[in-house]
Amino acid sequence: MGSFAYVAPKSVAEVTGLLSEIAGSGSRAQIMAGGTDVLVQLKTVDRSARTLVDIKGLPETARLEIGESETYIGAAIPSAVLNENADLTALFPGLTEAADLIGSTQIQGRASIGGNLCNSSPAGDSIPALIANGAVCVIAGTGGERVLPVEDFVTGVGRNALADDEFLLGLKIPNPGPRTGDAYLRFIPRTEMDIAVAGCGVRLDLDEQGICTAARVGIGAVAPTALLVPKAAEALIGTAVDDAALAAAADACSEAASPISDKRGTVAFRRKIIGVLMKRAGAIARDRAAARS
Amino acid sequence: MSKVHVTTRVNGDPVEFLCTPEQTLVDVLRDTLDRTGTKEGCSTGDCGACSVLLNGRLVCACLVLAVESEGAEVTTIEGIATEEGLHPIQEKFLEHAALQCGICTPGFIVATKALLDKHPEPDEETIRYWLAGNLCRCTGYDKIIRAVQDAATTLAHEA
Numbered sequence: 279m280g281s282f283a284y285v286a287p288k289s290v291a292e293v294t295g296l297l298s299e300i301a302g303s304g305s306r307a308q309i310m311a312g313g314t315d316v317l318v319q320l321k322t323v324d325r326s327a328r329t330l331v332d333i334k335g336l337p338e339t340a341r342l343e344i345g346e347s348e349t350y351i352g353a354a355i356p357s358a359v360l361n362e363n364a365d366l367t368a369l370f371p372g373l374t375e376a377a378d379l380i381g382s383t384q385i386q387g388r389a390s391i392g393g394n395l396c397n398s399s400p401a402g403d404s405i406p407a408l409i410a411n412g413a414v415c416v417i418a419g420t421g422g423e424r425v426l427p428v429e430d431f432v433t434g435v436g437r438n439a440l441a442d443d444e445f446l447l448g449l450k451i452p453n454p455g456p457r458t459g460d461a462y463l464r465f466i467p468r469t470e471m472d473i474a475v476a477g478c479g480v481r482l483d484l485d486e487q488g489i490c491t492a493a494r495v496g497i498g499a500v501a502p503t504a505l506l507v508p509k510a511a512e513a514l515i516g517t518a519v520d521d522a523a524l525a526a527a528a529d530a531c532s533e534a535a536s537p538i539s540d541k542r543g544t545v546a547f548r549r550k551i552i553g554v555l556m557k558r559a560g561a562i563a564r565d566r567a568a569a570r571s
Numbered sequence: 572m573s574k575v576h577v578t579t580r581v582n583g584d585p586v587e588f589l590c591t592p593e594q595t596l597v598d599v600l601r602d603t604l605d606r607t608g609t610k611e612g613c614s615t616g617d618c619g620a621c622s623v624l625l626n627g628r629l630v631c632a633c634l635v636l637a638v639e640s641e642g643a644e645v646t647t648i649e650g651i652a653t654e655e656g657l658h659p660i661q662e663k664f665l666e667h668a669a670l671q672c673g674i675c676t677p678g679f680i681v682a683t684k685a686l687l688d689k690h691p692e693p694d695e696e697t698i699r700y701w702l703a704g705n706l707c708r709c710t711g712y713d714k715i716i717r718a719v720q721d722a723a724t725t726l727a728h729e730a
Contacts, residue, residue, distance in 0.1 A: 284575070284592035284638050317595075317634050318615045330592070332639070358628065382704020383682065384619055387628040388635070470703045 279317075280325030282308075286332040293331060294420045294443050300329055301442035307331055309445045311339065311354035312388030314381065315397045331445075338418075338447045339392070344369065347453055350416075353392025353446040357404075358383070360391070369453060371566060372460030372479060372559070376407035379464060382471060392446050398432045398503070401474045405432065405504040407462040409496030410479030413451045419444040429496070429506040457484040459566030461559040464499075465551050467542070474499040475543040478531065478555035480563040482514060488568060490514045495527065495560075500535035500552050507534045510556060519564040527560055528553030579640040581606065582650030590637040597621040597632035599640075600647060608648035608677050612706070619705035622678035623647050629685040631704075648677035651684055659729070660684060660722040669718035671709035679705050683719050691727055695720070 287293045300307040306328040310316045316330070333339045339354035344365055351360065357377035360366055367374045377391050380403050391404040395415070408428040415426045420443045428449070432438050440446065454460070464477035477498040483491045495510035509530035517523035537548035574589040581604060588603050595614075600606045600623070612620035614633045621632040624646035651658045660683050663669070670676045679702065686693060686701045693701065698719050699712075707715060 279593045279595075282592055284636060286638075312634075313636070313639075314616055314634055317636070321614060330636075356628070381616070382619065383685070383701050384622055384629050384631045384704045385616055385634075387625070387630040470700060 280320045281327050282320065283329045284332065285329060286335050288335055290336060290338055290418045290447070293333060293336070293445060294418055296329075296331060297445065298420050298443035305329065307442075309333055309396065311390045311393040312356055314385050314389040315393060333445060336447075341448065342366070345453070349451045349453055350448050351391065351451070352448045353396075354390050355392075356386060356388050356390055358386040361386070370411060370451065370460060372462040372481065372563065373404070373407045373411055373451070376403045376462040376464075376477075376479065379403045379462075392449065395428065395431060395449075396438060396440070396446055398434075398436050398438045400435055400502055400504065401477070401499040402504065403462070403464055403474055403477055403498065406477050406479035406496030406498040407460070408449065408451070408479075409504055409506050410462070410481040410494045411451050411460055412481070412494055413449045416447045416450055417444050418447045423447070425450070429504070432503040435502050454481075454570070455483050457486070457567045457570055458482070459484075459563040459568070459570060461562035461566065463555045463559045463562070465543075465555060473542065476500050476535075476537075476548050476552045476555055477504075478552060478559045480556070480559045482519065482560070482563050482567060484519075484564070484567045488518050490517055490519050490523075490564075495531065495556065497531050497535060497552055497556075500537040500548050502536075505534055507531055509534065514560065519560060521557075524557040524560045528556040531556040575638050577638055577641050579643050579645060581645045582647060583644075588637070592636065592638055594637045595633050596623065596625075596635040596637050596640055596645070599637040600632060600645075606647050606649050610674050610677055612674065612678075617704075617706070618675070618678075619682060619702075620675050620678045622681045622705065624681065624685060629682055646681070648681055651680055658684070659725045660687070660719070663718040663722040663725065664715070667714050667718035667721065669710060669714040670707075675705060675707045675709075679707065679715060683722065686719070687723055687726055691730070692723055693719075 460481035462479040464474040466472035479496040482493040493511040493514040498504040510527040513526035532553040610620040612618035
């Protein structure tokens with residue numbers, strides 16, 4: 279493994295102070311939560327020296343709070359903990375299923391959706407599901423806290439909007455309304471333990487007649503970053519989310535995609551499959567919304 | 572690099588050790604504490620050979636820094652059997668010949684313990700998904716699944 283120092287601060291101010299001190303000295307800090315990406319990178323692709331700043335011990339990164347209108351998920355909470363919370367999985371089945379797709383039981387004992395987001399891979403499964411759910415990042419820095427929509431957080435492959443003195447505290451997600459449903463689906467060539475070839479998250483609201491009044495669609499692994507697809511949402515709003523509307527939303531996703539060809543899939547395949555995932559995830563979100571009331 | 576002093580518990584015993592920040596929990600378990608039952612396979616969290624329980628939660632010890640075990644409760648394969656004898660999960664792995672070379676076995680048994688503590692009567696699909704992070708290149712898995720099913724039945728009768 280690469281050479282590093284390790285610190286586990288106990289307060290937000292201590293973390294931001296350390297981050298700015300390390301950046302000021304010209305050396306490198308790396309935030310760590312569950313470490314399932316960070317430690318693998320340190321063992322393989324990037325062994326350069328740094329200080330690991332473990333943020334698991336902060337109350338703000340470990341807090342899970344289901345409020346009246348929104349839910350706060352601390353950035354360091356392992357996905358296994360999220361999926362054991364029946365209230366959370368009932369509110370956000372699509373998001374928690376996305377978290378449940380990342381890695382094995384062992385990985386999920388440590389890995390967090392905050393870490394998945396900060397790792398900023400194009401294929402991170404939780405990111406399209408967070409985007410679909412309208413999640414907002416709560417970011418701490420030396421100047422205080424700021425918020426940023428998840429779709430604006432990831433800026434490139436492995437890059438994000440965090441400044442040198444900043445780290446992710448948690449995610450705020452608006453709670454579903456009386457007829458809201460979400461879903462996330464990904465395609466992988468096997469049934470488990472793989473990285474998304476394409477992934478699609480959908481959240482939508484229905485009115486009492488079953489007409490879609492609001493929608494958000496996030497797509498992943500088909501562009502340098504996960505994307506919000508407003509045109510796919512527009513194709514659903516005002517419809518009963520029937521086959522024609524789902525097909526139009528699927529076309530919007532295929533159009534928004536700018537994928538690469540690699541060993542997991544070609545450009546043409548990814549463009550096609552992202553549409554198929556949109557249709558299927560959209561239908562699940564619709565049925566969940568209808569079943570909720 | 573200066574060493575860090577860590578106080579933890581391994582299989583119920585208070586343990587203290589010195590480690591560098593770079594040492595993983597599996598490094599310290601095997602090389603410092605002589606608990607060599609935990610095996611290291613891939614070192615990148617893919618194979619599950621190093622599975623241990625950290626505060627009751629199943630994790631890969633190769634992706635836990637030893638310093639992170641400060642104040643924690645660690646359970647390894649050495650903590651599964653009791654003074655009375657092997658744990659029923661271990662008995663069933665032997666009975667069903669659910670192992671050949673044995674490198675993956677401690678990880679499978681620890682992972683199975685975590686599974687059956689949480690889901691005492693898992694169906695086959697639940698077992699296969701739960702154990703998807705434990706790789707075995709000898710058995711083809713079927714014997715392992717049978718052993719886990721039989722252990723679940725045995726433990727349910729004992730309860």
